[in-house]
Amino acid sequence: MDTTELRAQIEDLIDAYVDCLDSDRLEEWPDFFTERCIYKVIPYENATLGMPIPLMYGDSRGMLRDRIVAHRNANFFAPHLYRHLVSHIRIVGRENGAISTRANYAVFRTMLDPSDYGRSELFSVGVYQDVIVFEDGKPRFKEKIVVVDTSQVPTLLVTPL
């Protein structure tokens, strides 16, 4: 695959990923990952200190599914929408079919609860550090490390970034 085509595939993957989260199709979210995977949201503070504690962590598609089942059935939180802006996507490595990429992201959160209905704020900004592999010609995240510059989380984080 030449770089142009690869870039197009990666951009399509990220577009679809963002679209899934922003349109609240969370049940589809785990399918963007390989069966064994790493999804990790880690504060910039810990990442720079070399400390391991994440905000969210999953090392299997099942664990990501569990988070969505909890989101839908167990967790209480103010209803909200996300709107992701992703930019500056770049390929930083290619090894044995695994493509390492970086992309900047920003997530605006719009509240849907009675007190703040329609109020938007910058909720989270940071970097996606992804490892993408192709399974049966379909790109998936083998690894998605979300390094969150916004180490100070506004109230709570329940919907994946």
Place this chain on the structure above:
Amino acid sequence: MSGLTQSQSAQSNGHPTVDPTRVPYRVFTDPELYAREQEVLFRGPTWNYLCLEAELRNPGDFRANFVGETPVFITRDAKGELHALVNRCAHRGAMVCREVRGNRKTMVCPYHQWSYDLNGALRGVPFRRGINGRGGYAADFKLSEHSLTPLKVATYRGLVFGTFSDSVAPLPEYLGPGMCEHLDTIFNRPVTVLGFSRQLIKGNWKVYAENTKDPYHGSLLHMFHATFGSYRSSQDGGMVVEGFNSKMIALRAEEAQEVSVYTKESVQSFSKTLKLADPSLLASRPEFDRFTTTIQFIFPTLVIQQISNTLATRQIVPRGVDRFELLVTYFGYEDDDPELRNMRIKQSNLIGPAGLIALEDGYAVELVQRAVSYDSHATSYIELGGRGIENQDSLVTETAIRGFWKGYGELMGLRWGASADGHNGTARAN
């Protein structure tokens, strides 16, 4: 039951001056009261958590933090001694320590480069004698008279505390024997910091203090375990109350027993059909005898949490009357084997700002703050487990919350409630 006022002699007539079962919501919304807390409480006779010693291992290590809203920083000097200093230059008030943490030999205020030793002593000031005999300080200027304002520092089991007070009880006495015993258990060997999390929550800091002393909400607001039928801790346990400090202990229980509690009481959202696709999330190793969860509260703003294999200190940092930052410091033991260390990391999914059994707390605090801000004369109702303040062998109790309010009210010199003056709760100033 609505009044709340200051009292010159909080303990006058030997009668209780606050009713800990009816707390006026004004305590969460009044900016004047908040300003008074800074002076009377945070700069008064309390020991305030500053950091873990494990964060300041080497000479020169420092860490910025806050006591109430007062910026401070904590250092380990060349001799290995710990110091806590108000982060404000003795010259014209600029913040001297401008990084969250790091290692330095001296602290230099950037404004006019006044330079301080790590114990707060002023080392030197530029142009002290002026230039060419003009300007500068007078001959009687003494470096020794312009140190940074120190706090008194004490440590217990690797926890660093500071106080502005000369009259506060020594730290172990302030903590209380039951609290010390628990700290002896949790901090039984050297710890290592595994990371931090921060949350900005739009509520008064005391709404969160109540939350951490409230075992009642644990399995009702946080429905993760009930939803997946994965209960590890139980409704079986108890509260130990020592003044305004407390600890909650949940004991291990059989899963079947747990489930029956939920089905019998028909608590919302218990489900037999949902199962974890990947239960490795909950893989754990017993570390502390019979209990699986303990939440310890040290007045005014420290929470020590042990939930399964997750260990953390949580510091409540007030940021104005209607918001606070929750700063969580996660730790493990230096001698953790890789498997246990990984359990701690994986289980951190459960706690913190995105915690599957914790994220609701921020939401609950904000729900309270919004609902109380328009009617500060109304009061809460805190009679679960009776009206007393004592140890209880139950988690269906608000005994520790009552202990908090009694201690808070007395320390702040406040009076409220029917018992304050016999006028149906409309308390008056003396």
